[in-house]
Amino acid sequence: MPDVLRPLWTAPRPARAPARLRRDWVLVALLAVAAVLEVVLRPDVTWRPVAFVLALGVVLALLWRRTHPLGAVLAVSGALAAVNLAALFAGVGDLGLWTTACVVLLPYALCRWxxxxxxxxxxxxxxxxxxLGIAGDWTNVADAVLEACVVLVPAxxxxxVRFAAASRSRGRDEVRLREREQLARELHDTVAHHVSAIAVRAQAxxxxxxxxxxxxxDALRVIEGEASRALTEMRLMVGALREDGAAALAPPRGVADIELLAHAVSGSPRVEVELTGDLDDLRPAVGAALYRLAQEAVTNAVRHARHASRVGVLVxxxxxxxxxxxxxxxDLHGRSGAGYGLVxxxxxxxxxxxxxxxxxxxERGWTVAAVLPRTGAVA
Structure with missing residues (x-):
């Protein structure tokens, strides 16, 4: 197989293909009723029992179009080919009911799932x-091309749709990896500070x-405490790979730095920060996460909140x-919760x-509410 076609041939199925949904049963029921009415009311239907069974088979195959796309397509295509071939030799023309137009959903589902x-x-x-269907109902080239397009366009x-969904999924995965990398960097810096304190105390x-x-x-007591805190932070480490080399041992941001967000935005909207309750003795990872969440939420509000005059931050x-x-x-116009920032x-x-x-x-505006355990225990 040529290398250029190998990725297409070996491509796996997309993940999380939905099974039969309620709307699938409703669609099948409506199409089955339509097939019955068409057989009863249309006077020009040829081979009525065969046409009805064929239409009913196409309709029922829609229930498996996502979970078994190839099986559904092969079963329907085989039945259509056999009926069209028989009609071609018998010279009776097209046997298909109008209801069988739903067959265009199968090429769509095949290429999607x-x-x-x-x-x-x-x-x-x-x-x-x-x-075979075009040959059995041949009129002219233009009609043949149109019938082919009716099948190929849904595919x-x-x-x-499949490539767009894959692109969105890759974008979300990249955001998650970057967030995990940033969290790993902050945890690394925190643990590094603990280890540095342990080394200094041990030397003293x-x-x-x-x-x-x-x-x-006394030095051993301090070392024991620093080591326990370092181990606790290490348990929060996520399995994220870092793209660069050595870490810059800068103190991570914390809850106290959230107040700086009020001065980071000049003009409208104004940012008001309020810190209440017991905010001492938080895990460094929790403090850093609160700062990053507040920073991202304030940035989103400044960028996307139309006609906003105030952004309130409460910790x-x-x-x-x-x-x-x-x-x-x-205003809420044009805002949604599907952005990569929220991911x-x-x-x-x-x-x-x-x-x-x-x-x-x-009443109006956008609200972001986060609750974090003080210990930062992994869920």
């Missing part, structure tokens, strides 16, 4: 059945061990969790065992 080899084999079967649309304890054993014991500490709420008073925020919150809600406010 099938694997690469299923798409190739299925389209070949569709082309053969279409050729092209299915392929386009070794120096004074002979002359002042009590000071050496409230409780006994076992910390709540972050960012609210703006802008990254949700990924960060989930990694630390918290929850995130984002959506329209009660």
């Amino acid at each position: 099938g694997s690469g080899r299923e798409v190739v084999l299925g389209l070949a079967a569709v082309a053969l059945a279409s050729a 092209a649309v299915g392929a386009g 304890g070794r120096v004074v061990a002979a002359s002042d054993p009590a000071a050496a014991v 409230a500490g409780a006994d076992d969790c910390v709540r972050l709420t960012v609210v703006d008073d802008g 990254g925020m949700s990924e960060r919150v989930t990694l630390l065992g918290g929850t995130l809600d984002a959506g329209p406010g009660e």
